[in-house]
Amino acid sequence: MRLLMLFAGLLLTGCQTHSMAPLPAPTANLFHYQLQNPQGSTLLLPDAVRQLAEADVIMVGELHGHQGIHRFQADLLAQLLSQPRPLALAMEQFSRDNQDTLDAYLAGEMGEEAFIKKSHAWPGYRSDYRPLISLARDASIPVIAANAPRHLVRCIGREGADYLRRLPANERKWVAERLTLADDAYKARFMENRHHGQAPSEQQFAAQTTWDDTMAESIQLYLQQHPGHSMMLTVGRFHIAEGLGTAQRLQQRNPRLNIVLIYPVTADEALPKAPLWTLHVAPLPASRLKGEPLPAFKRGEPDCLAGSVSVLFGPPARNS
DSSP: OEEEEEOOOBOOOSSOGGGOOOOSOTTSOTTOOEEEOTTSOEEOHHHHHHHTTTOSEEEEEEOTTOHHHHHHHHHHHHHHTTSSSOEEEEEEEEEGGGHHHHHHHHTTOSOHHHHHHHTTOOTTIIIIIHHHHHHHHHHTOOEEEEEOOHHHHHHHHHHOGGGGGGSOHHHHTTSOSSOOOSSOHHHHHHHTOOBTTBOOOHHHHHHHHHHHHHHHHHHHHHHHHSTTOEEEEEEEGGGTGGGOHHHHHHHHHOTTOEEEEEOEEETTSOOOSSOOBEEEEOOOOOSSOTTOOOOOOOOOOOOOSTTOOOOOOOOOOTTO
16 A cells, blocks of 8 residues: 555635645644645645545544644545545544434435434534535535444443444444454554553553544445545544554555545644654644643443443544
């Protein structure tokens, strides 16, 4: 597989994309973005799209809730829709068990309020993902609910991958057939992240790779069934950082795919060491100032009996 890491950063002015002029700094405001190639040259979006013409899969990493990144995703999708190659949109933000609801909304069979409720859309759907769904709906392209259901992932995080053996067939299909649990570079990277000073457990890594393997399998199956198509995926940037996670799992499933990764970097972060494409955006406001307490958030605990899981979850982390 040809893996092109497009750690993308595009800084958009108020003009239309096709007439966008490079801004002097990628941190002008949260709506700006700036794309640079590995040589450090700033590219206009139409020029970048021409270079993406041969890509089979374009994975656009995001900081969840970042206006500039979500604007870039919509701008990129609109440009890709003008290309002759058939295109599908895959999204981390919807899980496989809600594919029928997503299809019904795209077909005009329900209103937005019902869609948001029945699909368990993320809290930022209206501001962050509505433009993508609207573009796909208007263009009559498929949208793939690529992820594993969050309630099943949490049960895996508590009980490990063996939990999947207890699921009935109608639920087991919502998670990738094969999970990548080996001690690879992605696992090492995940285990380095500590929460309240504690290293993650094996069960927590199994939950993490459930997302990655399921998204990778969802893409692989669609492209296998639709030869000649290309796909754009919206996904948290951790899932594609350093070419690992979802990108690595997809590469393992189909080494022949030409995958492009678009990775956002804020002005307060160091650039990747490797010569990658970068999407420069302004940093988000600090969630908490020094000394401020963590917000109280009560999570329901899942009942992980097969077929009886019911639990509410909070919004995803911004950098997941």
